Amino acid sequence: MRRQRSGTSSKHADKAEELSFSDLVAATNNFSLENKIGAGSFGVVYRGKLWDGRDVAIKRGETGLKMKKFQEKESAFESELAFLSRLHHKHLVKLVGYCEEGDERLLVYEYMKNGALYDHLHDKNNSDGSENGGAPTSVVDFAVPAIMAGEMGKILDKRVGPLEVHEAEAVELVGYIAMHCVNLEGKDRPNMADIVANLERALDLCDDSHGSISSGQISIASE
Structure with a gap:
């Protein structure tokens, strides 16, 4: 030193x-x-x-x-x-x-010997991320198409159970936030102010529904 x-x-x-x-x-x-x-x-x-x-x-x-x-x-x-x-x-x-x-x-x-988080999220050769046909996929490749198609149910933990209307809107909003956060170019990703504003909006939607999804669960989904 x-x-x-x-x-x-x-x-x-x-x-x-x-x-x-x-x-x-x-x-x-x-x-x-x-x-x-x-x-x-x-x-x-x-x-x-x-x-x-x-x-x-x-x-x-x-x-x-x-x-x-x-x-x-x-x-x-x-x-x-x-x-x-x-x-x-x-x-x-x-x-x-x-x-x-x-x-x-x-x-x-x-030095992190296991590499960058980005590589694990986007690695198309990761055998641990293979699909429901044997084709290798990544978390991003699996989740983003489902979010874009409005099929959030495909990527939600089955233990969440049925969602009320406002809860479904909140989860969809969190999904869209996550989708934009993994854009390849930094200029295409949202800034932290936008992320926080949208997460707060998602929490408000859950409050409106007297939600069965807690604020803690929404926070975890956004990480």
Whole structure:
């Protein structure tokens, strides 16, 4: 761990280590293609091993861009660092540290050997998700067509039982929220304000029906 220097991220020192760029270059074999494990809007993710033996995933912001792109990268980096520095949950990947040197912006996470949640949701070769004909499918491939066709009953837990009219509307609304949240492009996904507003609307519909579905069940369905 390196000495914390003053700057925009000094407030995160108690939550995450500040790592040097040279350490991360060494950890990833100079960000070699063989260590690349993914990419996103912020940049590219590499697998690496720190000097103390920890396996990590290192997200590197794109470099060599014009000022506007750099500012966008800086904003995304600061937002993610601020959020993850405060977030600790056994079911969420842990932020190990970060690096700010020159125009380099990197975030370092614990390495999850089972891969990303996205890959499990969309994996067409996952034999555990095979269909009622033997054709492999994913959670998304199975659920989205049913939601679009208005056939929510196909994907609901059978223990829920018959729904009243308002309850059915609430469940359908949650289904549509979930469907839009798995759009491939981030720009096509709803923001959190829209998600919360729609979930609150779903809860109101359940209250109107004196529901047999509790607010807790609706919350679980949205996760």
